Amino acid sequence: MSVLKAKKDVKTTDPKYNQYIIFSSNSCNCGLYLNREIALTIIILVSTTALIVGLLYIYTSNEIQRMNDEIAKTKINEVQALSSRFALRLQYVTGLMELVSQTFPVTKPPIYSNLISDHLKGIPQDTDTEKREIVRNMFDKKLDLEYIFYTMPNGDIYFLEPFSSQVKLSQLNFAFRDWYLGAMSTGSTYVSEVYVSANEKHNVIAIAVPIYNNVNQTLNGIFVGALDLGAVQRSLSQIDRGQNEYFLIVDHNNNIVVDSRKSESDIEIKKFTLDLSEHSQGNKVNIITKAIDGQDNLIAFKTISVGIHEWTVMSIQPHGDAFVSSAALRNETLGIMITIVIITSTSGFFMIRKINTNLRLSNRLKQNNSELELKTEQIKQIDIQKDEFSAMVTHELKTPLMPILWNCNLLKKGMAGDLNAEQIESILSVEKNTKQLESLINDIMDVRKLELDKMRFNLESISIDEFFSNLDSTYKNVLADKGVSFKTRYQSGIIIYTDKTRLRQVFDNVIGNSIKFVPQGTGIIEIVAVKKENELVISIKDNGQGIPLEKQKGLFQKFYQVDTSERRKTGGTGLGLAISKKIMDKLGGTIRLESDGKTGTTIHLTLQIVNQSVKNK
């Protein structure tokens, strides 16, 4: 008892135990269980997302770089092609001009120069038709020369074809022109900067070929062709361009020779203002990014040799337009990344919430469990205490019985001195009542044990012959003295496996009841035991007054007696039949009452007869 008490104390006063409960309920109120599982989940989610996003970034960066390189390469090829085309064109025209300039009659000196008139802006139409004829033939060759002319060494026009344009010239002398000055200073073919043609219709560049006298190397004149840049521009305009991309050809004086954006009617010559010289890398196409009017542009350019000068062919495209595809890819990737992050964080959020809920629930469960454990333990303790209490109580109740009964025995036998009849009667009364008390205490103990399932049964093989002969020896003669006939009838040789003492208790109880109610002098109690299949069927019959049907119902319940007046008259606790029923239940048998309420009562018992093999358990 003392050991158990100590254990109980430890359980309820253990601070660590209580602390656990308090801690749990506090944590319940706050938002997140920052415990390992959630932290782990977050780490995994974040690192996975970071990994995916990182990989995506790396891949996309490579892609974008590749795309950008492709775009650059395309631009380079474009500009390369463009510059080649233009250079070739120039070379072709220049080559042809030079060829013609070396053929007779162009090589002949301008012998009709005295016929130059200011009015006609040169020699008359029908003069020096040899030369004029040659030149006119050149127009068929699709050189895009707007006009071709021959000047005197001093710059005066000798003749110009077509003649209609010659008379429309604004002046006779063109010694101020770039082509003149260039040709004169270099003494060889010179390609001029771009300028507006004399008829103010087009932008032209002049290819001037000085023609020298074969004999004395004096200058005969300058053979010039004006290349219509409109045609060049037209052909350039047909090249596939990107969004907002335009091509420029810039001459040695930073004049814009060709602008793919320009309409043919626009003949204003603009200057190219950017300085690309620092980025120029010789004969290759260069690509740089430069700001024009505040916007970044991708400029691919190449220098080409035009005569003694260097011109620049370039493609210009706003940076955004140039790299629109890679920018799109970057934006797409960004979109994907953001989507991934949103998805992971949203699912992460729900996942964590779920985990959190689960954790909270499991914690609450744990808490409930521990509370339950505590309560269960408490109940067990109470049960044990109740048990021990009732055991103690019954033990204590029984203790005085022995001195009482022994003293009565002593007294009634005259061992403490002689007693008179009255005194003996008193002693007997004390003895009888004490025995009733003993009986009641035993019944209460039995009921308690049966209720708590604590009654222990010693099962053993019992011979019915022996059992019944014991009954006979107990009751036969004693009852005969009272005028009650006690008869037993049984099949011999039956063995049952049961608790001898408890079965006897049932019989004693039933027989005891019968004894109480049979008529004096003519009472009959008859017990019959027969074997039916694998059951032993016993009937205990008396010829008492019986029990009326309406009173039979609750007979096997505790404290039930037919009549309270009966109880007072006959004694008994009313527990007997209840105990008997419980015992029979536990022994695997049955008990049943049969009575017509007039001629007597029969109690029917059944018990299992077990076969040999089970017997030896």
Added chain:
Amino acid sequence: MNLLLVDDNKEITKIMAKYFIKKGHLCTVANDGHNALEILQGQKFDVMLLDLAMPEFSGRDVVMHLKNNGKISDYNIVCLTASSPSSEYEDELKLMGVKAILKKPIDPDALLDFLNQFQIKS
């Protein structure tokens, strides 16, 4: 017979002694286990009536002590108990050397009748 009556309840030992003496037997009374063991060392008895439920040093403790000293076979021990012990408990005691375990309260004549079988014939 020479009887040793051991029970912590003085009322019981008093009435038992009275009865047995009146029936012509010799009785020695002990009200605790240690006392009983001391007495056993000095005298010889036909039977020791031993109450099981005693505080501090129980009847079972007495039996165990005697068994450990190897003296158990020298004695006829009959145990009395007011509670109903399990059969395992009873068997254990019997294995240790207890001759019988009887339930209290017991009829005095029946008890005496039972104890007569242990009378040592001289």
